[in-house]
Amino acid sequence: MTPITDEAIAQWRSDTPGADRAIHLNNAGAALMPVSVLQAMTEHLSLEGQIGGYEAAAEAAVGIRNFYEVTARCIGAQARQIAFMSSATEAYNKALSAIPFHSGDVILCTQDDYVSNQIAFIQLSRQRSVRLIRIPDLPGGGTDLDALEQLLRVHRPKLVAVTHMPTNSGLIQDAAAVGQLCRQYDSWYLLDACQTFGQLPLDVAALHCDFLSATFRKFMRGPRGAGFLYTSDRVLEAGLEPLFPDLHGATWTGPDEYVCRNDAQRFEQWEKPYALVLGSAAAVAYADAIGLERIQQRIQSLAATLRTQLSALPGIHNLDRGAQLGGICSFTLPHAEGQWLKQQLDQQNIHSSLQLRDGALLDFQRKNAAWAIRLSPHYYNTFHEIQTTTEAFTEILKRL
Ligand SMILES: Cc1ncc(COP(=O)(O)O)c(C=O)c1O
16 A cells, blocks of 8 residues: 655645645545546536536536546446435435345345435335334444344345444444344345445445445545436346336336346436536546545544544543444534533634434433534545644544
8 A cells, every 4th residue: 555645645645626725634534535526517517507517518518427437447337227316314224125025025134224215215114004113232332243134134134224334423334244144034224334345345246245335525526416226237137126117227118118227327317417426436536546545544643543542532532433443533522512512612713513312312212312413534634734623622622
């Protein structure tokens, strides 16, 4: 792995117009885009303005095709297995809509699955009488794989759903081990990689997932309003199709007939924001040039330093649990309001995110926390920024 030098960090920061405006520790919300991403989008928008949206898309056909190729390559997939989506949630829900659930079918999910995914499971259990079972956690956090295997053996679930990294804490689940078990017990496996895409290397073959959903705006540093869905060949060959494919996903072949495309674009809609498609491709190319192993190493070391430094301050509780932790650091102050802490950080020009109980109900309940402040460094952040953040917390805590 190429070492991370001061010159490399200086280059990443000079490629990032927002890097010096604030201490941006909200990369799990939306990271700062590099200039190449901004350029790809503004150039395309300008072309649309000059020649028209359809004509601009035709002119950008090579770049648009490249989106599928670079996204696929980044996760070890094929271009035909990728569908552009407007968000990770759209990708996730389209995948869910393709699974033929019947009354009594079981969904196994984790204690830490993303809030919108949990809401979708609950709706499926209400509307289609699907049984939702949550896999217990290990005492130190993270899904208990022995318990998962036991549940797979007994319930033969239709679907196993795992959020690789939750929105509100540093836990990284052992998604590959879950995938191996899913193959062994022949369950569909849906992986929400929204927080890990762009943060660490992903390889769908090693993960053994059938669906993978993600967004570009978080650790991948792409634009808002852009995500993707990966589907395995098993999914495509089984003929799984989303609820309501449109004229892009399917062809109307007879008065009462249609056939779906044979690739993952059967999940996509015809109308797409091509500036965002091109911006997303530029983001993946930028990450690829740096290398995801390096990105992961740098994020983990910044996050570990932040966790250690803030945890040493009196009265602050770190809420991250699990054998492997990544680039989300979550903290609470038992005797303060989360909104107050967020405002204090805003005043210091430190970007953070306030996570509330209903965003991760089960996790907050067992940690007995009402809220958490989420700090999520990226590779372009510096150890100096981590130190400044620690000093800001030291001063803020004195005001309590
Ligand atoms: C783990 C996880 N999954 C899914 C989502 C939803 O992503 P989107 O807002 O792109 O639908 C988020 C957003 O924060 C997330 O953190």
